[in-house]
Amino acid sequence: MIILLVSMNSIHFRRWSEQLRDSGHEVFWFDIKDQGYAPSMSWMNQITGWKKGFLKRRGRTFLKNKLPKLFNALVHKYDTRVEDAFAKTIQEIKPDLVHSFALYLSATPILQVMSQNRIPWIYSSWGSDLFYYKNDPDHLKDIKAVLARTDYMFADCKRDQHIADELGFKGTHLGVFPGGGGFDIAQFEKFKVPFEKRKIIAVKGNQDRSGRAAPVLKALELLKGELHNYEVVVFGAQHPEVLAFKNSSIPHVTILGLVSHEEIIKLLCKSLIYIGNSNSDGMPNTLLEAICAGAFPIQSNPGGATAEIIENEKNGCLIEDCEDVNHIYNILVSVLFDNELLMNGVGLNDKNLVPSLDRVKITKDVREAYSLIKG
Incomplete structure (x- = not known):
């Protein structure tokens, strides 16, 4: 043909x-x-x-x-x-x-x-x-x-x-x-860091027509006193509002601009949590990559798309209002202090989702x- x-x-x-x-x-x-x-x-x-x-x-x-x-x-x-x-x-x-x-x-x-x-x-x-x-x-x-x-x-x-x-x-x-x-699952396995050694919260840094990284970073600022044992890494940041968080009160924060696809994979493979937030998307590829990388996903759910693969507070968490800083803050609080949720969620994804994404x-x-x- x-x-x-x-x-x-x-x-x-x-x-x-x-x-x-x-x-x-x-x-x-x-x-x-x-x-x-x-x-x-x-x-x-x-x-x-x-x-x-x-x-x-x-x-x-x-x-x-x-x-x-x-x-x-x-x-x-x-x-x-x-x-x-x-x-x-x-x-x-x-x-x-x-x-x-x-x-x-x-x-x-x-x-x-x-x-x-x-x-x-x-x-x-x-x-x-x-x-x-x-x-x-x-x-x-x-x-x-x-x-x-x-x-x-x-x-x-x-x-x-x-x-x-x-x-x-x-x-x-x-x-x-x-x-x-x-996705090339073998590539992820090559870079994966054991769950217990992960301390990075990876945040997709888009702030544009649909991207909503700023509310996530504002929520992390509210949590600043609880983040000293974590490293926050924002990637793909280009908007001045996101770049300004280099000087925020979030401890151990790194703001990265555009990076290569391989560098994103490496980052996700050593991240404990991945956060993606937008007001409109289908099934985000970076979300799927985070799942393959063994990171616990927190993702916006426009029109119910993300709920097709994420059961809230089981194998990830759903952001239902991408603009609501307090809503995102409450999600982060419930996740950061529940190691069992994190570990079980990643385990469920490894068992049920990753094979289907091969x-x-x-x-x-x-x-x-x-x-x-x-x-």
């Missing part, structure tokens, strides 16, 4: 597409942002270099920043439209299947072309695709239009399957899988899902 993947170059896309390597399918990738050839995905056929009609090698960023009106005029006049490039791609490779990753990024821009043919179309819902944007009238119109045309769907949580059905999806659900596929198993299941596609 000829499979045409449509996405930007991201770690989740690279990990998902790797599942199709040596699968017997001929795989093409249409780089929706035309960011350039990706050596890490050299095994697939890459469709890049389709966009730029002027300043093809250098100077575009400078012109965009210094003379934005001129830049936009040149883009409109000389650059190739996504629809035209994608239509040409369809004609040239004649795919048996098109698979778009993330609705606004990779499905809406090609909807017009896909509406003019009946090639089977898969949509992979990621993160806030449906849960957050369905509340915006303009985005809702696009969501409904895409769902009406797509034939198949992958989701990273059951919540989004239900939302898709409510918004008009009449196709086939191919299953619920992590957005980047499964990359070998999920790759097999994903390949079987693709085999269900009928041209």
Whole structure:
């Protein structure tokens, strides 16, 4: 089968597409942002270099920043439209299947072309695709239009399957899988620190449209007198409000900016507790990585997505109000002083969840899902 993947170059896309390597399918990738050839995905056929009609090698960023009106005029006049490039791609490779990753990024821009043919179309819902944007009238119109045309769907949580059905999806659900596929459990085992030696509280540092690290850090400040035996490590911090906590009253706090994926895995593998907090997400990949790493998870639960795998105060804790500092504080108090809860929760995850997240198993299941596609 000829499979045409449509996405930007991201770690989740690279990990998902790797599942199709040596699968017997001929795989093409249409780089929706035309960011350039990706050596890490050299095994697939890459469709890049389709966009730029002027300043093809250098100077575009400078012109965009210094003379934005001129830049936009040149883009409109000389650059190739996504629809035209994608239509040409369809004609040239004649795919048996098109698979778009993330609705606004990779499905809406090609909807017009896909509406003019009946090639089977898969949509992979990621993160806030449906849960957050369905509340915006303009985005809702696009969501409904895409769902009406797509034939198949992958989701990273059951919540989004239900939302898709409510918004008009009449196709086939191919299953619920992590957005980047499964996880290399052996890699985690290589870095894992024994439970009794762990003293780190790892906090995902996003403070943006959906990320809510600040309320977590404010809750930790309220606990400052109880944290002297712990180290708080915030990673992925970029927002000034989060970076300012370098000078907070939290003892032994470290604020890290963007770090490599491997460094995140190493951190989680020596962390006692992982905290992720947002107002909108699907099934967070970092949460799943924390579980594989043996950290006790505390995670926000937008729309009930996280509750699909976390039973509150059993194998983790659920943050039901991501903005409520006192609510988060009470969760932290109940966890920090209950070593039995921490140990039993990690044990339950090791037994019940980690085997289901194994990359070998999920790759097999994903390949079987693709085999269900009928041209």
